[in-house]
Amino acid sequence: MLFLRTLLYLLFLFVTVAPWGTLSCLTFPFRQPRRYLMIAKWTDVAIWGAKHIVGIDFQVHGRENIPDRRKHGGVIFLAKHQSRYETLLFRTLFRRMCYVYKHELHWIPFFGWGIYLCGMIPINRARGKEALEQVAEVGGR
Secondary structure: OHHHHHHHHHHHHHHHHHHHHHHHHOOOOOOHHHHHHHHHHHHHHHHHHHHHHHOOOOOOOOHHHOOOHHHHOOOOOOOOOOOOHHHHHHHHHHOOOOOEEEHHHHHOOOHHHHHHHOOOEEEOHHHOHHHHHHHHHHHOO
């Protein structure tokens, strides 16, 4: 049964990401903050699908330990990827985020294009120290 629900969820993601990605490409005339909100809303759709199709839910413990960014500036999260789910979940939980990601994701149709239009920070992981400098340079904008 879980296999069928997982398959249905993958179909749901495929059916939603293609039109959303196409619409995302049409957001380029908008300023970046508005464009980000329009494109990133898809993560809420993906989390909704995970909950209602597959039965995946989440709990957050320790959120009170995260400083208020309006008072303290930005917050940096270093996630040890346990799955791709937390990548979607972080954006849903914290609303406005900037991810550092491998630039190869640009080649994924729709999804990669949306990431690019959101103003995230792509890096070339093969460049080692240069990649870290790239994060500092692009992140400072």
